[in-house]
Amino acid sequence: MEQGTRGELIARLVEAVGSVTVPHPLRVAIDGPPASGKTTLADELAAVLRARDRHVIRACVDYFLLPRERRYRRGRYSAEGCYSDAHDRAALCRVLLDPLGPGGDRRFRHAVFDGGTDTPLSLPVATAPEDAVLLFDGVFLLRPELVDRWDLRIFVSVPFERTVDRARERGAAASTAEVAEIERSWRDRYIPAQRLYFATARPTDHADIVVHNDQLQRPSWEVRAS
Numbered sequence: 130m131e132q133g134t135r136g137e138l139i140a141r142l143v144e145a146v147g148s149v150t151v152p153h154p155l156r157v158a159i160d161g162p163p164a165s166g167k168t169t170l171a172d173e174l175a176a177v178l179r180a181r182d183r184h185v186i187r188a189c190v191d192y193f194l195l196p197r198e199r200r201y202r203r204g205r206y207s208a209e210g211c212y213s214d215a216h217d218r219a220a221l222c223r224v225l226l227d228p229l230g231p232g233g234d235r236r237f238r239h240a241v242f243d244g245g246t247d248t249p250l251s252l253p254v255a256t257a258p259e260d261a262v263l264l265f266d267g268v269f270l271l272r273p274e275l276v277d278r279w280d281l282r283i284f285v286s287v288p289f290e291r292t293v294d295r296a297r298e299r300g301a302a303a304s305t306a307e308v309a310e311i312e313r314s315w316r317d318r319y320i321p322a323q324r325l326y327f328a329t330a331r332p333t334d335h336a337d338i339v340v341h342n343d344q345l346q347r348p349s350w351e352v353r354a355s
Contacts, residue, residue: 135346151280155261160268236257237256
């Protein structure tokens with residue numbers, strides 16, 4: 130276990146990205162519970178890699194949602210529904226992970242669905258350079274259907290209770306009713322779904338690097354594989 134500053138963590142992750150050699154774009158998963166800091170970490174890493182002239186593709190699982198009717202078919206607060214019904218994993222593999230992977234043509238789309246409007250997106254196809262880096266953040270990325278499609282696996286770990294606190298902080302300007310909705314969503318849907326994920330997929334067992342992100346400015350990390 131190592132501990133250091135935020136900058137030292139990002140430098141270590143840049144080193145990890147540079148240590149992986151593949152004959153296609155490098156596909157990096159940045160997994161972890163909601164409000165663990167995945168997106169911020171991915172954005173920080175992307176900024177440093179781009180400053181070093183690495184071509185970065187940023188994408189997020191939130192743009193691979195299934196329609197609301199399918200996401201909530203088991204109920205709005207169903208943990209099983211959150212784990213099994215929220216994301217279009219087939220589309221994620223078809224339009225992004227497989228084209229960027231071994232034998233792929235590198236022609237990809239980084240998003241297929243707008244959750245805000247609950248409608249599909251029709252983005253133009255782009256072509257990735259052979260040495261591009263895909264930084265993809267989201268939940269449940271190391272589940273059995275996806276785990277082998279990543280070339281580097283990062284898991285951002287935060288105690289579940291701390292994620293509830295962060296969700297409240299994000300909703301600081303929300304009404305009392307909205308705060309109650311946030312707390313119920315976390316306690317009835319998101320956290321139980323993460324417990325289900327840990328019990329069935331054991332994501333940290335498959336991670337190359339586990340980042341302990343409860344102290345944002347003094348994170349610690351474990352390198353589990355070369």
